[in-house]
Amino acid sequence: MSNAHAVALSGHLEETRTGIPNGKLGMWVFLASEVMFFTGLIGAYVVLRISNLQWPGHEGHLSVPIGTLNTLILIGSSVTIVLALAASQRGAIGRTRGWLLLTILLGALFLGIKGTEYSAKFAHHIFPHTNIFWSCYFTLTGFHALHVLGGIAFNLFVLRQTFRPNAWGLQQGRLELAGLYWHFVDIVWIFLFPLLYLL
Amino acid sequence: MNRALSQPNYLVIGIWLAGLMLLGVLLSELSGGWLPLPRWGVVTLILILSTIKATLVALYYMHLQSDRRLLAFIAIVPLLLIAVVLGLLYSTYLVRL
Numbered sequence: 001m002s003n004a005h006a007v008a009l010s011g012h013l014e015e016t017r018t019g020i021p022n023g024k025l026g027m028w029v030f031l032a033s034e035v036m037f038f039t040g041l042i043g044a045y046v047v048l049r050i051s052n053l054q055w056p057g058h059e060g061h062l063s064v065p066i067g068t069l070n071t072l073i074l075i076g077s078s079v080t081i082v083l084a085l086a087a088s089q090r091g092a093i094g095r096t097r098g099w100l101l102l103t104i105l106l107g108a109l110f111l112g113i114k115g116t117e118y119s120a121k122f123a124h125h126i127f128p129h130t131n132i133f134w135s136c137y138f139t140l141t142g143f144h145a146l147h148v149l150g151g152i153a154f155n156l157f158v159l160r161q162t163f164r165p166n167a168w169g170l171q172q173g174r175l176e177l178a179g180l181y182w183h184f185v186d187i188v189w190i191f192l193f194p195l196l197y198l199l
Numbered sequence: 200m201n202r203a204l205s206q207p208n209y210l211v212i213g214i215w216l217a218g219l220m221l222l223g224v225l226l227s228e229l230s231g232g233w234l235p236l237p238r239w240g241v242v243t244l245i246l247i248l249s250t251i252k253a254t255l256v257a258l259y260y261m262h263l264q265s266d267r268r269l270l271a272f273i274a275i276v277p278l279l280l281i282a283v284v285l286g287l288l289y290s291t292y293l294v295r296l
Contacts (some may be wrong), residue, residue: 018267018269019267020266020267020269020270024270025269025270025273028270028273028274029273031274032273032274032276032277033277035277035278035281036277036280036281039277039281039284043281043284043285043288047288064224064227064228068220068221068224071220072217072220075213075216075217075220076213076217078213078216078256078260079209079210079212079213082209082260083209086206086209179260179261180261183256183257183260183261184261186256187253187256187257190220190249190252190253190256191249191253193220194223194227194245194246194248194249198223198224198227198245199227199241199242199245
């Protein structure tokens with residue numbers, strides 16, 4: 001069989017030269033491109049900040065406790081989705097659904113809190129064009145929020161698949177892909193939170 | 200089945216992630232007052248903590264520790280490219296000096 005391995009993806013035995021299911025390999029390549037995307041944005045923020053001697057900062061308009069709470073929520077959602085995957089591997093479909101639903105709810109809570117933060121800024125007449133800090137803040141957190149939204153949509157799709165017993169048997173691999181994406185979104189926030197709120 | 204048996208304790212890792220995050224917040228809040236560290240020292244410490252957290256997520260939640268090496272390679276390539284770009288960026292600062 002040389003380098004070819006038989007791997008189980010979505011219930012099918014699939015031959016791949018790498019021994020990695022194609023979907024999973026594709027997701028990792030996609031995530032590598034996403035790393036470059038966010039590095040471009042974060043890199044621009046860091047360069048602007050270093051080269052601007054009078055960096056405006058958030059001037060007390062960002063609440064560290066709220067940012068901390070939101071970070072805890074996102075970390076919690078990473079725990080719940082990995083527990084959903086573990087439950088799926090054990091064949092515990094009920095627990096898989098439960099952990100996945102909790103992940104979706106935590107993601108929605110994260111977005112809700114972020115939306116509240118945004119509306120508070122707008123109420124104080126703080127907009128992306130206010131100064132360079134807020135331009136960076138809204139760009140970075142806005143793109144991250146869009147990724148969270150995409151992750152929620154992906155998780156909802158996978159959750160719906162769990163209610164189709166025949167289809168679920170063939171598509172369990174998608175939960176792992178959704179998990180990989182969700183963890184990536186968590187990692188991005190792990191860097192954004194200190195850069196925007198703490199430093 | 201073996202993979203399921205050898206799964207790490209995800210809850211414990213989650214607690215570590217939360218603890219490291221709270222430590223970063225504490226360092227930030229104490230800097231400039233109680234903490235006898237220069238600003239750049241605090242920044243470095245907090246970014247190191249973020250890197251440790253990201254590594255924990257990648258190794259245990261994204262299963263890079265137990266998965267095929269090719270996936271770790273794919274994950275590392277963009278980081279190497281970032282290192283090259285940062286090197287070029289800082290070299291331009293040095294040339295200007």
